[in-house]
Amino acid sequence: MRKIFLLLTLNFLIIFFISCSTEKDKASPEEKGKSELTQFELENGIGPVKEKLVLGEIDPKLVKKGEELWNTKCTICHKLDEKYLGPPQGNVLERRSPEFVMNMLLNPEGMEEKHPEIKKLIMEYNMRMPNQNLTYDDARAILEFLRSYNKK
Secondary structure, three states: OHHHHHHHHHHHHHHHHHHOOOHHHHOOHHHHHHHHOOHHHHHHOOOOOOOOOOOOOOOHHHHHHHHHHHHHHHOOOOOOOOOOOOOOOOOHHHHOOHHHHHHHHHOHHHHHHHOHHHHHHHHHHOOOOOOOOOOHHHHHHHHHHHHHHHHO
């Protein structure tokens, strides 16, 4: 009889501890995502850009290359000044850091999977950004185009 009591007590304790969850487990997926990211990643995105960029004056050559890339890679889903399939990008640098934009261009899958702001955009627009297989230099040129557009 004592063995049965011990087994039942042990089973109860195991079930109790398994069913109890920590506060982190109770957090929403968005809150869990935030807690897994560093402060830099929350502000500047997840990807190859891991430190603040040093941006000087706007480079007209990069703007031209960036505009060409924008027209071939981005306008399918984005407009500059209005919602389209994706959010408007003309004022993106008022909402996001240059590093965030670069990381989104270079690592859309990682951003969509882990960044809470991008998860919100996916819910709002009901679509994900396809990877355009941009190089770092391509992304930097698009950033420069957006910087020049934002100045207008």
